[in-house]
Amino acid sequence: MKLKTSLLLTGFVLLLSAPLLWGRLDPDYSLGTVALGLDLARGLEFFRNLLPAIALGLLFAGLLRFRHRLPRLPRPARLDQLKERSWAIPALIALLWLPGLFLGSKGLSQATFAAQYVLLAVGLNITVGMAGILVLGYSAYFAIGAYVFAVLQQWIWLPWWMALPVGFAASALMGWLVALPSLRLRGDYLAIVTLGFAEALREILRNGGAITGGDKGIVIAVPHRINGILGLTSQQVAWMAAAAVAVLGVAAIDRIYHSRLGRAWVAIREDEVAAGAMGIPTVRMKILAFSLSAGFAGLSGVLYAGFTVFVDPSACTFEESVLVLAMVILGGLGSIPGSIVGAILLFLIPTWLRDWFPQMQDYRLLIFGMILVAVMLTRPQGLLGSNRHKAELEGAPE
Amino acid sequence: MTAPLFRASGLTKSFGGLAAVQGVSLELPTATIQAVIGPNGAGKTTFFNCLTGIYRPDAGQVELAGQNLSGMAPHQVCHAGLARTFQNIRLFPEMTVLENVLAGRFAHLHTTLWAAVLRTPAYREAEAHARGIARELLDFVGLSRHEKQWARNLPYGLQRRLEIARALATEPKVLLLDEPGAGMNPNEIDTLIGLVDQVRARDVGVILIEHHMKLVMELAERILVLEHGEPIAAGTPAEIRDDPRVIEAYLGKGA
Numbered sequence: 001m002k003l004k005t006s007l008l009l010t011g012f013v014l015l016l017s018a019p020l021l022w023g024r025l026d027p028d029y030s031l032g033t034v035a036l037g038l039d040l041a042r043g044l045e046f047f048r049n050l051l052p053a054i055a056l057g058l059l060f061a062g063l064l065r066f067r068h069r070l071p072r073l074p075r076p077a078r079l080d081q082l083k084e085r086s087w088a089i090p091a092l093i094a095l096l097w098l099p100g101l102f103l104g105s106k107g108l109s110q111a112t113f114a115a116q117y118v119l120l121a122v123g124l125n126i127t128v129g130m131a132g133i134l135v136l137g138y139s140a141y142f143a144i145g146a147y148v149f150a151v152l153q154q155w156i157w158l159p160w161w162m163a164l165p166v167g168f169a170a171s172a173l174m175g176w177l178v179a180l181p182s183l184r185l186r187g188d189y190l191a192i193v194t195l196g197f198a199e200a201l202r203e204i205l206r207n208g209g210a211i212t213g214g215d216k217g218i219v220i221a222v223p224h225r226i227n228g229i230l231g232l233t234s235q236q237v238a239w240m241a242a243a244a245v246a247v248l249g250v251a252a253i254d255r256i257y258h259s260r261l262g263r264a265w266v267a268i269r270e271d272e273v274a275a276g277a278m279g280i281p282t283v284r285m286k287i288l289a290f291s292l293s294a295g296f297a298g299l300s301g302v303l304y305a306g307f308t309v310f311v312d313p314s315a316c317t318f319e320e321s322v323l324v325l326a327m328v329i330l331g332g333l334g335s336i337p338g339s340i341v342g343a344i345l346l347f348l349i350p351t352w353l354r355d356w357f358p359q360m361q362d363y364r365l366l367i368f369g370m371i372l373v374a375v376m377l378t379r380p381q382g383l384l385g386s387n388r389h390k391a392e393l394e395g396a397p398e
Numbered sequence: 399m400t401a402p403l404f405r406a407s408g409l410t411k412s413f414g415g416l417a418a419v420q421g422v423s424l425e426l427p428t429a430t431i432q433a434v435i436g437p438n439g440a441g442k443t444t445f446f447n448c449l450t451g452i453y454r455p456d457a458g459q460v461e462l463a464g465q466n467l468s469g470m471a472p473h474q475v476c477h478a479g480l481a482r483t484f485q486n487i488r489l490f491p492e493m494t495v496l497e498n499v500l501a502g503r504f505a506h507l508h509t510t511l512w513a514a515v516l517r518t519p520a521y522r523e524a525e526a527h528a529r530g531i532a533r534e535l536l537d538f539v540g541l542s543r544h545e546k547q548w549a550r551n552l553p554y555g556l557q558r559r560l561e562i563a564r565a566l567a568t569e570p571k572v573l574l575l576d577e578p579g580a581g582m583n584p585n586e587i588d589t590l591i592g593l594v595d596q597v598r599a600r601d602v603g604v605i606l607i608e609h610h611m612k613l614v615m616e617l618a619e620r621i622l623v624l625e626h627g628e629p630i631a632a633g634t635p636a637e638i639r640d641d642p643r644v645i646e647a648y649l650g651k652g653a
Binding site for chain 1: 475525
């Protein structure tokens, strides 16, 4: 039923966009007019190019529809028990490191960025998914992490690994300050305040003169950036660092989620008045949630700056904020595995579209949007956004 | 003379020109059961909201075991030992039954962020202890079999009981029940009467708002009657039953 609706809607979107696609815009600057002509060949070419994406979407929708008949993954309960083992985290990190030795430089850099997005999405999930407070300017805290590292390393000896806690602390502090006035109020004030803060921060970074390097940004000094050691290339080290920080960050968030703090956040999301009446200091808990979210964005920012060896104000854009938010929503609000899957998919899909179907370069965002719409229609709760509690408690430690 | 367990004196709350609660006083000398009754719109729930810090009363004092609760935020009122349930059930729907009760343990679980991240032995012990208490409370209200279900999937009557378990998890000295019997059938009412009686047996004072007269008459030692936000009568069930003003408020003049 939902599949049919989503196909119908996809068709509707195509119908709406068809005139635009078929049309050829001929701006005539001398006359100041725009002529719209029909270009049949180009329109047909577009739809031909679209076929692989449609096939991909159908495959995806089919997988979702018939997921009950697919071979089952390890049951979440078993995974939960596995998670409790002391060797689970080092083992997972080692498992992620191994393929890094064989991947090419392109694969490595994609994996590194994906790990940074995982950290961002799981971090944002604390505020948006668990505590249920919308945030629209999350990229600001990513930028703060990156810039604090970039600025400080100009003056003092600060290699990237030392900058990690500094970036975390700086972003968390800034998040705390921004949340302090806005979270005393109920409702979506934080969304607007963070949005405004992110926009203002970008202008500050652009106009920061010698300190922020203006539009040109700052280059990270050679000894401070992520370099190769012990025969490993810098890209391998960057992947290993990003994977390790992401695993440790996600594990920390998962543990907090299962503690009284996580329960308090979910309680606030479910019913703020009742949460307060049950002894949960709602304001303090909401500020803590956002401060933590900001801190994890800061970590991601330091990793980013250390790897790309360069930061500029484009680290702090609304598009980035929305992309990370889309990752959290697509994966399923409140679900940590969901955020991980959402981050990896939403980062890799546009990259793959670019690499595999270069002829569709111009329509990348359109296809991307269609995939998002299709997923949200077939699974409004997100890819992994259901039954979290059941799965969680069946394997809960006693 | 020792301070009473609970005392509210002269509580007043107005919204614009409307006095929703005016000069209402109530005292629980020890862990007993009192009822607040009155027609719809008499200000009973507003009175509860003033007691629990959800509204800030314009005048009046609230004291619990000698501690002044006036001006406290809801969570501080709860920490002081005053817990409540809600007229229109306010559980955490997408949490399990057990998690709902655990959420009520927040203030008694002193685990820090770091302890949670590092999973220290003290953290594990505190968590296990909290789960033990939560399970004991679920057993107490008869919900043990349902602990893994989502709160939203519980039948109505059980949701009411879960709200009581969640409130008890905060270890209150006094429990406020806002229409616990609303929408229940006679069988469920009988079970509820037994449950509230057992709550008092745990040395918890109970103040309940209720329309269901059987429940009120069987449980309450004293009854306070509100009409248009003002107290019109107070006394034992027998006194209230025969009070002409109460009869008038409920049935109208000439009844």
